[in-house]
Amino acid sequence: MATFKRPIAVNEEIILDPERALMSKTNPRGVIEYANDYFMTISGYEEQELIGQPHNVIRHPDMPKVIFKWLWRRLQEKKNMHAIIKNLAKDGRYYWVITDFEVKLNDMNEVASIVARRRTPPRMTIASIKDLYKKLLAIEQAQSVEVSERYLIGFLEEQGMTYDEYIEDICFMKETVPAIEEKDEKPRGLFAKLFS
Numbered sequence: 001m002a003t004f005k006r007p008i009a010v011n012e013e014i015i016l017d018p019e020r021a022l023m024s025k026t027n028p029r030g031v032i033e034y035a036n037d038y039f040m041t042i043s044g045y046e047e048q049e050l051i052g053q054p055h056n057v058i059r060h061p062d063m064p065k066v067i068f069k070w071l072w073r074r075l076q077e078k079k080n081m082h083a084i085i086k087n088l089a090k091d092g093r094y095y096w097v098i099t100d101f102e103v104k105l106n107d108m109n110e111v112a113s114i115v116a117r118r119r120t121p122p123r124m125t126i127a128s129i130k131d132l133y134k135k136l137l138a139i140e141q142a143q144s145v146e147v148s149e150r151y152l153i154g155f156l157e158e159q160g161m162t163y164d165e166y167i168e169d170i171c172f173m174k175e176t177v178p179a180i181e182e183k184d185e186k187p188r189g190l191f192a193k194l195f196s
């Protein structure tokens, strides 16, 4: 007997399981070498479709370029980074993640690989970042990524925060995330609370 399948509306959000992480690992140029089961379930790709592909296979057109420009600059400096990203699933739906990018170095202190662990962000975090991304994208479409970068720098200056402080601020707004005791903190800082 045929089973009824609800038609998927493009632009529909996939709500993630807060208990599960989507993990992928790439080479230094961002070519996917590994993805966990939950990543494949959510993105809608089979393992053989993903491995060997550049990571922009899941890039959503709503994401401003400047965020990836800052990501790659950071990774090339062998530094870790966190970013809130809207990703595109194979069927056209989307999902928001807070991503922890971790650079793995080899014995010669070169980037050997990059690991990305993603979790669902608090809803208020998404609401905050959406407006900023919308503005950055509009500036990029009307002008250039250089102009959107200057806007982002100005925005952060107005907040009186660095990029990292801003991300931390919107991810740990007091009313959305219960306080966690200092003693629970792991060496990689506040984000250990999300990624532990």
Ligand SMILES: Cc1cc2nc3c(=O)[nH]c(=O)nc-3n(C[C@H](O)[C@H](O)[C@H](O)COP(=O)(O)O)c2cc1C
Pocket: 024, 025, 026, 029, 030, 054, 055, 056, 057, 058, 059, 060, 063, 065, 068, 085, 086, 087, 099, 101, 114, 115, 116
């Ligand atoms: C480990 C790793 C994970 C990444 N994960 C994502 C991701 O989840 N979504 C995304 O759009 N880009 C991700 N990227 C960035 C992509 O490589 C790429 O820079 C981005 O999609 C923008 O595409 P473009 O450079 O072709 O404009 C990741 C990069 C690395 C190194």
